[in-house]
Amino acid sequence: MVDTWLDEKTSNKIVMSSRIRLARNIEGLPFPHMLQSNEALESLADSVSETFSDYKTLDMRAFNILDKALMVEEFLISPRFLKQGVRLILSEDKHASIMIGEEDHIRIQVVDTSKTLEELYKTASDIDDALEKNVEYAFDTNYGFKTACPTNVGTGLRASVMLHLPALSKNRRIKRVMDALTRMGYTLRGIYGEGSVPLGEMYQLSNQVTLGVDEHTILENLEDIKNQIVAEEEKTRQWFYHNRALTVRDSVFRSYGLLTYAQKMSLEEAAEHLSNIKYGVDMEMLEVENFQFQKWMCVIQHAFIRKRIEDQNLEYTSLEEAENRERAILIKELLGGNE
């Protein structure tokens, strides 16, 4: 159903996936937001496609808005790329991609559910090296890579990990964790990045500082922070397990009951219940056949549901109501058609 790197069975707990992103720009070419036309970016894309001949090149103009929204929900492109992206050059397994015409000329992204940040950085770095053979990057010997937004100047590296933090969310410590991280130069935010609201107790942890530290230090520090958050989440899960067993069990099973029987459901509510079930599965309170948290979290999103409504030519008076109804139907299908 989902045509993305998530389309694989994983049973990760807490750390759901990791991602490396490198921001690069071409020397002498104005940043994308300053360009009058896409010509220069298209010819850049052509050259990149040539370098990565085993990758697939997708012309973003060939997609309608719904298809592009789907790609955002699949984590293939960024919300910003949906609006202004020119070309997406995508590895066959969809784990590596090069966005041409995001905020910067080039954005290299490598993502995986099980590999470490260092492993992903190695892949991104290889892509970076291959690109550099054919293009001249905008680079300053004092500062490093030049980027459209000053927050990326230097390494142009953003490393992030997707964390599922139900226990920290439920006891409200997540807010304190978030504040502490901000003071330390990290962010913990929604899974669709900047400006996105946390859904299903999933958070994206990433570095904010890209300047004045080398890449490996960035990765090491983020790894450290991640391990601390994971330990905190695990400790809190144990506390709940020993002190609030019935309450947690109740909440998990209620979510299962609602997902099984509700006739309409908003995205926010569905995400909340799926998160509860994931928590319950992780804590071995219940078993759900073929449960794929991240994939399901993906397919309940707005564009996915709208695509289903479109594909079935469903009639409706209120799109929101139709979406909520269709989401409930989909969830029942995923859960194995219990009624």
Place this chain on the structure above:
Amino acid sequence: MVDTWLDEKTSNKIVMSSRIRLARNIEGLPFPHMLQSNEALESLADSVSETFSDYKTLDMRAFNILDKALMVEEFLISPRFLKQGVRLILSEDKHASIMIGEEDHIRIQVVDTSKTLEELYKTASDIDDALEKNVEYAFDTNYGFKTACPTNVGTGLRASVMLHLPALSKNRRIKRVMDALTRMGYTLRGIYGEGSVPLGEMYQLSNQVTLGVDEHTILENLEDIKNQIVAEEEKTRQWFYHNRALTVRDSVFRSYGLLTYAQKMSLEEAAEHLSNIKYGVDMEMLEVENFQFQKWMCVIQHAFIRKRIEDQNLEYTSLEEAENRERAILIKELLGGNE
């Protein structure tokens, strides 16, 4: 499980049951709250028991508080009778009872899920006549029967019907209906009578005026009012059915899901969901095997659940939590052991 007149399968819609109550007092004997000892009431009870030799006589002192609370929940005695009742003289089918030492010396009660108020009044009247052969009632030729509380003076008759009003409750018109009824000399209140909070969208409609109108007029008027409320409820159900079908269906199935999967549940919440299911069953949205709304509403009450906890010698730190857990378990049993 329930040892009451409710222990029969009924599939009533809206009008769940009807009840007639007659308040009587003995000439020359002070009202119960003025009595120094129970002696006079006990000898009255002896005489009543003799008259109704096929009835069962229960000495209220023989029951502990939990057993008496159970009898209240089964609608066999009133909350006031729990505190100060002397003897309960009960017909074999439990539809007719004589409480000795409630607010008045004698309270005759006849209750049924399918009979009309007139039919029930006929039975109560026969009991009344039989009693009058052996005792002299306190009676004033101007006012009628004398009672401990002036609100019962005259006929001493209180007629009531138990109504299930989910649609009127959901669209909040119930409050307006209640206010209008009060102005007309009727009350619509919780199922356990005076001071009780409505549970599970069930209401007890009864006359307040007992003086200056004859019995048949009281019954006719109440019948009229009842029919108007029933018509209003039916109209509102139809409105929801035609205008909010998905919302109603969603709420009904969510309740089913929660009752099936929750691991603990308060009385108020359980009553709310059972009411939703009853509504869904009435509207033919879902089928529930052996669903007995009134009986189930009874067995989820506090004393019933506490009895279960006591019978199983369950250990607990918080009685409330133990009750909520046990209630969830019972409901799953009732629903047929889905898990």
